[in-house]
Amino acid sequence: MVFVNDPIKYLDAVIRDLLTGWGLSNGLSTVIIYFIGITVLIIFAMVLDIFLVWVERKVVARFQDRLGPNRIGPFGIIQPFADIIKLIIKEDITPGGADKFLFNLGPVLAISSVIILWAILPISSKIFGVDLNVAVLYLVAAGALGTLSIIVGGWASNNKYALLGAFRMVANMISYEIPMVIALLIPTILADSMSVQGITQAQGGMWFAFLSPLALIIFLISAIAELGRSPFDLNEAESEIVAGFHIEYTGMKFGLFYAGELLHAFTFGGFIAVLFFGGYGGFFGLEKIGLFSWLSNPFVQAIVFLAKAMFGYWVIMWIKYSMPRIRIDHMLAFNWKFLTPLALVVLVNTAILGKVLAGFPNWIYVLGMFSSNIVIGFITIQILRIYGRKQRNTLLKNSSTNGKNQEQVA
Amino acid sequence: MSIPLSWYLILAAALFCIGLFGVLSRKNAIAILLGIELMLNAVNINLVAFWRYQDPVKMTGQVFAIIVFAVAAAEVAVGLALIISVYRRRKTVIADEIDLMKW
Amino acid sequence: MTADRIIFLLTAGVILGSAIMVVVTRKLIHAALWLVAALFGVAILYGILQAGFLAVVQVVVYIGAIAILFIFAVMLTRKETLEKGTQTRPNWWLPGILGLIILIGLIILITGHIDFNRTAEQIPTNIDTLRLLGVALVSPDAFVLPFEIASVLLLAALVGAVFVASGKKE
Numbered sequence: 267m268v269f270v271n272d273p274i275k276y277l278d279a280v281i282r283d284l285l286t287g288w289g290l291s292n293g294l295s296t297v298i299i300y301f302i303g304i305t306v307l308i309i310f311a312m313v314l315d316i317f318l319v320w321v322e323r324k325v326v327a328r329f330q331d332r333l334g335p336n337r338i339g340p341f342g343i344i345q346p347f348a349d350i351i352k353l354i355i356k357e358d359i360t361p362g363g364a365d366k367f368l369f370n371l372g373p374v375l376a377i378s379s380v381i382i383l384w385a386i387l388p389i390s391s392k393i394f395g396v397d398l399n400v401a402v403l404y405l406v407a408a409g410a411l412g413t414l415s416i417i418v419g420g421w422a423s424n425n426k427y428a429l430l431g432a433f434r435m436v437a438n439m440i441s442y443e444i445p446m447v448i449a450l451l452i453p454t455i456l457a458d459s460m461s462v463q464g465i466t467q468a469q470g471g472m473w474f475a476f477l478s479p480l481a482l483i484i485f486l487i488s489a490i491a492e493l494g495r496s497p498f499d500l501n502e503a504e505s506e507i508v509a510g511f512h513i514e515y516t517g518m519k520f521g522l523f524y525a526g527e528l529l530h531a532f533t534f535g536g537f538i539a540v541l542f543f544g545g546y547g548g549f550f551g552l553e554k555i556g557l558f559s560w561l562s563n564p565f566v567q568a569i570v571f572l573a574k575a576m577f578g579y580w581v582i583m584w585i586k587y588s589m590p591r592i593r594i595d596h597m598l599a600f601n602w603k604f605l606t607p608l609a610l611v612v613l614v615n616t617a618i619l620g621k622v623l624a625g626f627p628n629w630i631y632v633l634g635m636f637s638s639n640i641v642i643g644f645i646t647i648q649i650l651r652i653y654g655r656k657q658r659n660t661l662l663k664n665s666s667t668n669g670k671n672q673e674q675v676a
Numbered sequence: 677m678s679i680p681l682s683w684y685l686i687l688a689a690a691l692f693c694i695g696l697f698g699v700l701s702r703k704n705a706i707a708i709l710l711g712i713e714l715m716l717n718a719v720n721i722n723l724v725a726f727w728r729y730q731d732p733v734k735m736t737g738q739v740f741a742i743i744v745f746a747v748a749a750a751e752v753a754v755g756l757a758l759i760i761s762v763y764r765r766r767k768t769v770i771a772d773e774i775d776l777m778k779w
Numbered sequence: 780m781t782a783d784r785i786i787f788l789l790t791a792g793v794i795l796g797s798a799i800m801v802v803v804t805r806k807l808i809h810a811a812l813w814l815v816a817a818l819f820g821v822a823i824l825y826g827i828l829q830a831g832f833l834a835v836v837q838v839v840v841y842i843g844a845i846a847i848l849f850i851f852a853v854m855l856t857r858k859e860t861l862e863k864g865t866q867t868r869p870n871w872w873l874p875g876i877l878g879l880i881i882l883i884g885l886i887i888l889i890t891g892h893i894d895f896n897r898t899a900e901q902i903p904t905n906i907d908t909l910r911l912l913g914v915a916l917v918s919p920d921a922f923v924l925p926f927e928i929a930s931v932l933l934l935a936a937l938v939g940a941v942f943v944a945s946g947k948k949e
Contacts, residue, residue, distance in 0.1 A: 400832050403835040407838040410844075414842065436847065440843070443843070678783060678784065678898050680896045680898055682895040685889045685895060686885075687791050689885040689886065690882060710811065710814055714802075714814070717821050724833060738833060739921075746930075746932065746933055750935075752849070756848055756940075758943055
């Protein structure tokens with residue numbers, strides 16, 4: 267057992283030897299090792315979060331044809347530290363009628379609902395927190411805790427704008443959980459397992475993004491709505507409700523909300539990579555050839571996973587900085603009238619085709635799944651076209667009759 | 677796994693009695709529904725404990741618990757919809773004041 | 780006092796403490812949030828009982844949907860004057876005594892039965908309880924009929940709740 271091949275078991279053995287050598291019992295040293303592991307994982311996630319602030323500002327600058335922070339440090343890389351220092355030295359205001367305990371609980375719940383997701387993120391085949399066999403459902407549960415944090419934050423601020431923003435945000439989030447759960451069922455069906463390790467290893471032959479691109483699109487849209495990022499960012503609609511539910515939060519509490527949102531976006535990028543793009547593996551069988559066996563090294567897998575997660579995060583940022591905000595009734599209508607039926611149709615299609623094409627060779631299976639998705643997408647676009655034309659015709663008819671009435675009156 | 681089954685059953689009984697106290701002694705209709713939720717959770721703990729200690733291979737206890745989840749969700753949805761509708765007409769949620777049909 | 784007994788006692792403390800706060804506290808929003816804490820404790824209990832799927836479903840269904848419904852209902856039916864007076868009915872000690880009698884009776888019943896003091900046997904490791912649960916829910920000689928009836932019940936509740944709460948004037 268060398269460190270390069272199996273880092274966690276190696277470190278576990280070393281520390282356990284050390285602790286039992288000092289006289290501690292085996293159970294107690296297990297607990298201490300678990301705590302050390304949790305601390306290291308959280309530190310890694312939070313340091314990554316700091317780096318993500320810099321990435322976000324540079325990328326938004328490039329999308330808007332400017333440079334971004336480039337004064338502090340080379341390429342502005344020390345900018346996030348300046349941000350953190352600014353947030354820490356700001357005055358910490360609690361509004362007068364606010365519920366003190368709940369007011370302080372809001373940001374804590376928000377950031378914890380993101381960090382608990384890092385327990386199941388498969389960074390490599392040998393480096394992960396825990397291999398839950400219900401990991402896909404755990405993802406939805408962490409989203410539910412995030413929803414709770416928004417209500418607590420909005421209510422405890424004792425401010426009607428904050429409450430209104432929190433209501434709209436929560437209505438948004440719980441509505442988009444449904445297409446997300448249905449879209450999450452599709453990799454579960456394709457991989458025959460709900461655990462993220464199982465899903466990653468089932469993509470050794472072909473990525474699920476090619477087997478079911480519609481599921482990827484539906485999951486991407488619902489993930490962006492769950493995150494509360496643009497174009498679904500009603501809680502930060504500065505022109506509408508003045509920063510929404512975190513209007514009363516200052517200093518580091520606001521920093522926790524903000525950093526939590528960025529880390530949540532990166533974590534969802536990671537999950538898109540795991541569920542649809544092969545996670546830490548997915549080299550189409552290349553690592554079985556002797557020349558490329560270094561692709562199975564845990565550290566190489568970790569780098570591959572982080573690269574794919576960064577790509578997923580970049581796609582989420584790309585959508586954020588290119589699209590205008592959607593109105594709340596349009597958002598909910600889009601969810602209930604379009605996304606949920608489409609997700610259900612894709613799910614039934616995947617389930618039936620998965621059984622029908624089970625015995626056939628691999629390329630027929632891949633081709634059948636992919637083309638069925640293309641057919642469903644085509645039919646959907648035709649239905650939307652007919653519906654849009656009908657709506658346009660009624661609008662034209664209404665406006666022309668209105669014009670005629672006005673002429674007669676005048 | 678060295679916890680006796682009776683511990684789980686006593687915990688479920690205590691939770692049920694606390695829920696019962698909440699239902700019978702609170703004025704607000706929503707607080708009564710909160711007590712009902714506690715009682716449903718106590719029943720669920722009982723079911724899952726018996727599943728684990730009796731026959732973990734046959735899934736009867738867990739399936740029963742899942743059906744109880746579904747029933748609790750349906751009941752809370754309809755109950756709260758009724759309370760909100762009553763609040764709109766009568767402007768009150770105190771259970772004692774909703775007595776239009778009493779003799 | 781093995782480790783899992785300590786964890787069980789801590790979880791039981793959280794559950795019972797939060798439940799007492801639910802039925803005692805004056806502000807209804809705090810009661811709903813204490814309910815969230817109690818439900819989370821029950822989810823941890825399901826984890827201790829090795830029913831992992833039920834633990835996650837408890838968080839998703841109860842905390843993610845039912846508790847949020849409660850919080851919304853409390854916020855929509857709020858009146859400042861409601862939370863100033865007493866929250867319990869005039870003869871609240873009567874349900875208290877009733878609950879205590881029922882609790883003592885149940886504890887006597889439970890500890891009297893010799894069979895309830897046993898500890899659990901190990902689940903055989905080659906069994907995947909998640910897969911067995913899935914098969915049990917859709918298999919015709921297992922529980923597909925209650926499963927389908929539960930889904931019809933949920934559909935009826937969905938339609939009924941939307942209609943009742945929408946408050947259209949007739």
